[in-house]
Amino acid sequence: MRALRTSISILALAVAGPVLAADLPSRQMAPVVPVGPIFTWTGFYAGVNVGGAWEHGSLHVRDEDTFQSINVGAALGLRESDSGGFTGGAQIGYNYQIGQFVLGAEADFNYLNVNRRISGVVADFEGDGGSVFAKATVDWYGTVRARVGFTPTERLLVYATGGLAYGQVKHRMTVADDIGEDSWSGRGNHTQWGWTLGAGLEYAITNNLTLRGEYLYVDLGDKNTRLGYTGTDPALAGDTLTVKSDTQFSVVRAGLNYKF
Numbered sequence: 001m002r003a004l005r006t007s008i009s010i011l012a013l014a015v016a017g018p019v020l021a022a023d024l025p026s027r028q029m030a031p032v033v034p035v036g037p038i039f040t041w042t043g044f045y046a047g048v049n050v051g052g053a054w055e056h057g058s059l060h061v062r063d064e065d066t067f068q069s070i071n072v073g074a075a076l077g078l079r080e081s082d083s084g085g086f087t088g089g090a091q092i093g094y095n096y097q098i099g100q101f102v103l104g105a106e107a108d109f110n111y112l113n114v115n116r117r118i119s120g121v122v123a124d125f126e127g128d129g130g131s132v133f134a135k136a137t138v139d140w141y142g143t144v145r146a147r148v149g150f151t152p153t154e155r156l157l158v159y160a161t162g163g164l165a166y167g168q169v170k171h172r173m174t175v176a177d178d179i180g181e182d183s184w185s186g187r188g189n190h191t192q193w194g195w196t197l198g199a200g201l202e203y204a205i206t207n208n209l210t211l212r213g214e215y216l217y218v219d220l221g222d223k224n225t226r227l228g229y230t231g232t233d234p235a236l237a238g239d240t241l242t243v244k245s246d247t248q249f250s251v252v253r254a255g256l257n258y259k260f
Contacts, residue, residue, distance in 0.1 A: 051253025
């Protein structure tokens with residue numbers, strides 16, 4: 001009899017178990033959403049840039065024997081002009097991100113063709129009238145700069161930059177009297193050193209490609225170039241003229257970088 005009751009109880013549990021289980025709330029696992037890696041500016045990069053530049057320095061011609069400034073005194077009719085042109089080059093650098101701040105270093109090398117010139121008629125020079133022509137041309141330049149930036153959003157970098165600048169500046173000058181007896185001429189090709197300051201915006205299009213816009217002011221300092229006398233008057237054989245060029249220019253450019 002006891003065995004019969006035990007068998008009935010086991011059968012009842014076997015039937016009721018699935019029914020009770022159906023009444024319990026089901027537990028379903030939430031789908032797992034993959035999370036992409038957080039973007040960081042830290043790392044090496046290299047890229048190219050293109051843009052425009054314009055010159056805003058000065059040229060100053062002086063007689064070293066009398067210390068007379070031809071620009072201010074004898075040549076009030078001189079005209080001064082400058083030119084803008086294309087610039088393009090390549091850059092390489094490294095960034096290190098700390099929170100929302102980015103520290104970095106960058107070096108670039110670029111083609112450039114801008115110049116400043118003065119030309120015109122000399123009202124009174126060495127007792128006669130005459131003409132003056134002087135030109136300074138920047139053929140290429142490079143910079144080595146520090147960068148300090150802030151990221152208002154994860155992929156946007158706003159930065160300031162500054163450091164060393166260098167470039168090749170060519171000089172060509174002639175001064176002559178109006179009767180063709182006395183003339184001075186000179187040429188120079190110098191690598192000049194100076195400084196640069198600027199600012200820019202850079203945006204990460206992907207985790208590896210960044211696009212930037214940048215402004216740089218470049219000052220390559222001044223250079224004195226001597227003009228030798230090429231006439232036939234023995235009294236003027238030792239007469240020396242110099243042209244002092246102050247070379248400054250601005251650059252606005254866009255760049256594309258690949259971040260390694």
